Amino acid sequence: MCGIALIVSGIRLELSALLLHLHSTPQALTSEQLVFSIDDLKAALRRRGPDSLGSKKLFLHHPRVSCPLQILSFVEGQRVVENEEFGSQQIGEGTYCFPSENGRTSEVPNSAAELHFIGATLQLRGTSPIVQPLIDASRNILVYNGEIYGGLHIGSDENDTEVLLQTLEKCCSCNSHLNNRICHCDERGKLSVVDVLSTLKGPWAIIYWQDRTRTLWFGRDAFGRRSLLVHWPTVEDPRFLLSSVSPISSIEQSSDFEAENGTTNLRFWEELPCGIYSITVACPVHDGFMVGEVKKHEWTDAMLEELIKWERNCVEPKPEDLHASRCKIKTLRGQNGMHSALSDILPCEAAPIQASVPVAAESVLFALRESVRRRSSLHTIFQADTCGVQKDLVPVAVLFSGGLDSMILAALLHECLDISYEIDLLNVSFDGQTAPDRISARAGVKELKSIIPSRKWKLVEINSDLSTLTFETKHVMSLISPANTYMDLNIGIALWLAAGGDGWVYEGHSSSNYCQRIKYKSKARILLVGSGADEQCAGYGRHRTKFRQGSWVGLHEEMKLDMQRIWKRNLGRDDRCIADNGREARFPFLDEDVIKLLLDIPLWEVADLNQPSGAGDKKILREVAQLLGLYEAATLPKRAIQFGSRIARESNRKNFGSNRAANQASAGSVVISTKSGVH
Template sequence: MCGIALIICGIRFDLSPLLLDTTPPVTNSDQLEFSIGDLGAALRRRGPDSLGSKKLLLHSSDSDCEVVSSIGGLEEESNCECKSNCFSAANGRTLHLQCTCTIPSSSGELHFLGATLQLRGVNPLVQPLIDSSKNILVYNGEIFGGIDIASDENDGEVLMRLLGGCKGSVPNVLSRIKGPWAIIYWQESSRRLWFGRDAFGRRSLLVHWPTREDSRLLLSSVSPVASNERASDFEAENGTTKLSFWEELPCGIYSVSINAPDHDAVLVGKVKKHEWTNVMLEELIKWERTSVEPKPEEFHFSRCETLRGQHDMNLVTSDIVPLPSKSGNVQPSISVPAQTVLIALRESVLRRSSLHTIFQAGTHDMEKDLSPVAVLFSGGLDSMLIAALLHECLDPSYEIDLLNVSFDGQFAPDRISAKAGVSELRRIAPLRKWKLVEIDADLSSLTFETKRVLSLINPANTYMDLNIGIALWLAAGGDGWVYGENSKYSDENRQGVKYKSRARIVLVGSGADEQCAGYGRHRTKYRSGSWLRLHEEMKLDMQRIWKRNLGRDDRCIADSGKEARFPFLDEDVIRILLGLPLWEVTNLDQPSGIGDKKILREVAELLGLHEAATLPKRAIQFGTRIARESNRKNFGSNRAANQASAGSVVIHKR
């Protein structure tokens, strides 16, 4: 899937159940005005296979509804010009404002948009989907488990059938899904709109809650450029913006029940948030670990005690055997927790790289030398694990694209580690054709691209977000050079071939640092407050990853017509890691490159990635050197940027 959007107007909203702060922002007289066409243009930019819209007209007098469809295109002009109809604020007051909408006051309009990047199913699919009961679905996600999907089925169509037959228990169906998703669903029988995103926010969904300035309710996978350009005229004050049109929709399932009150016949929509019905999912969201602080004897045992390989073979698949160490000797023992994590990660990558029938049929017929799945690749521990596991899961006839970005040519740390990483991958998988796609960029020449990425990261608005967004956007574009296997990064005369990756699936290592204590602040918390403070910091990271990272990253990668998939954020992987004692996951008494992400380093050793197992953490903005170039451009020097804490500074528009 690719992207979804919705505009609702002509309805008075009651937001009180959500306890939202609906105090209108301080703005100038200009309003953020954009139409269904603006949202459509933002989704079309992503290069979908199809883009469609449907308009649902609701009438309060007779409870009728009417669906107007536009298949394969968009209704560029909407009859609704409503920007200031009534809505009920969280404090219980109803704001009675002049409504300029051309539709009758007793009617409402719901405009659905669906863009489809089709990766599953044998038949072409155009969203929004509508069934015989007049239910409407726009869906952006992937079902990797919890609901059975045949290899030749499209998961959106299967989900539509399940929702159509659930008779009101929409949360039950959505709570079953394992995988990333964002959804907007009109349930005709209950006259109710459902929307939401998965429990970890792996798919973007932005929301505009009704305000005095614009009382429409809007949902979109991405901010239209028009709204971002207008919003960019603000002046930052006290570290926050005066104008904030969009916000990340908090993870969860929401509904709007639409009814007509007796006294004025105006349609009223009451917004409600629903609980998850999956007990395991609730436990993952709470992110409470049973074993946090070890007793002295437990910690000693975890550091010293291992089991012999023969006993471990009963716990793992037959292709895992003791591997040679750096000295060439066979490892005498294997860590049971590491084997358990390895199994979960391998299954996660397998689910995210299975090539469904769509890859062998119709317009998506694949050549044998095409790389269907790419890896966002720095050569660091996380991306090396993903690449090695992808090799195990993907048919050996396919190439694997490794997408690497540099803002310092061959001298950026991520370029150097990527080249070393490819050499190690070729050692453990010599028959696989690995393509290191070297994507070189110059920040000073990316004026248009920077403006575009600013709209993608919205509502994020710091220089750190922008730097990360640009690096991800360039990597997902996959437009670079491929060199011969024997090329050295110091060879100025090496010969390369211009190459653009056509992979539509990109595997990303997000979630590894949050779950395995890979950030510097984790070490700081451990030193200041020991194991409990470390656990609380990791829990905070996991519970805010949807807001700080994943929505932004999903939008930046999807803009290139690619789908981001996050193996470390698979529900089963999260469950396995959370079930381990914290001291088995990390040991921050040891130095960087050894104790941080301890469990993943052990997994790397099991896979034969001995060099990668010792690499220290390096964030993408530093590894690609974009942070250095951004600091020089926006602050004059790295020193000045450091003094200003540049990464967290809100971007001021000039």
């Protein structure tokens, strides 16, 4: 999809139950007051290039006011007023008017609270366009940003959001969640809202008004693969806000120095912790405010609970386990006759496997293949957009460094996408052709072409100079917020530029000494990203450190910590930076089935950090790469995008004077403040 937002005013929130659940305190706004308007949020979402942008304003009245609930709809310049009693009518700009009993119009009655929903839709599924927010016959309102790959059946001609709204309309409305009572509606064939959301597979963020219970539901999936920021009410700003992204206008309101450095809104927003939340608006009114208690609900799907706990049964190997595992990989590497494990799908381009290979790696290959297929199958892409379009359309691209993870995704995408389509490989560099990621990307494309010559691969080389990115840096600061370190900024800029897909491609054949450099901008709306591979397969340097300090148990605990905080450290930030370019990030390594499978595999089969870098780290993914015939990629060491693109080096020189000074200051973790700034 694209993005969602909500502004709630006139409701006093009771947060005590939530604070007990989260064991933390929502951040208070300690800097100057920031004023976000509905137009600011719309502008931030409109930047993402949605196919449609709409909003609905819901008015809640005091119980003493005898007036039906009113909903105002706004769709790209036109306003539609919907009234429970009188139906709907279009009105022009100006005063909001409603029909009265005598047929005349009247002003909107004084309301105790307002809820303003905004939905921006990048349509990627279904056969007809939709405009969010959606409202059903029961006057429930939904804005949804996500994809559904399981848990709820979505037909090949259906849209996720529409099907989800239909399902939620059938949910129980007994309000058992208010007092933690057991819901018995399932005995009558009804599920709760929590039940429905708990079973969804795929990334999502949601805001849903259940009218019958006067309950606002909101939340994000268990791994935080879709961004959702929250502003809890403060003395300075008593509104409750949710948004997929922070508006850049907050920076423009600040002083000249702060505006230049983009630092003022860092404490206004926070990442909403993963989970399902509700606010039921009660009738009592205190000081002119309605009252709503915020509650966080437990997931009701047993498998999802297991994935969140991220516990592995087999952590510490016996000596014979390690010996057997290492013998298997030696056998696999010694198979000179094996070309690719794709022979069953592409018999003309791959030779059969000539000897036994690790069963675990084959299982992971199968799970990853299905994960990529779910995220790239054309029947799940907005069909009205692809019908009759020429076959050179690029529906899916890969964030591409030429490293292990992106090479696996590129090879699997080839399997899942019709051979007539091109595949764009987006690569960013801050050091021209000499950046490590540019060198490995070119080598990676060469390897892909050697084993899959029938596919047209396009390496999109995106070159940038950090010293010229003044406005862009300020803008990316708003995107990464509330993340606020130099490392976050470096990663954010690199991701934002790469996802923009605006670079150069080389056309022609090097063998004929004719190769033309052509300006090119990718039109792909879906971007496959390798996030989650390092966390689950021990790809970071700190994993090796923990292994040396605490052996296998220490390694497992560090990987568990990474997976349980990935929503806060990585995914929200990355989703915002990529979505700003009108593309949707999809994370095949974070598919629920892939996560479960990797947890079921003994840790020493996933990684063996007794082995050197480029072998023992992410061992199972290296085996998967070899099954795909990617022998060169299978030996590449891990390299983070900020180092591979060399933006970290340029940032260190720009902001600290030298790499040495930056290292001494631990520059990556330094918080960008008005004292240090982004020079």
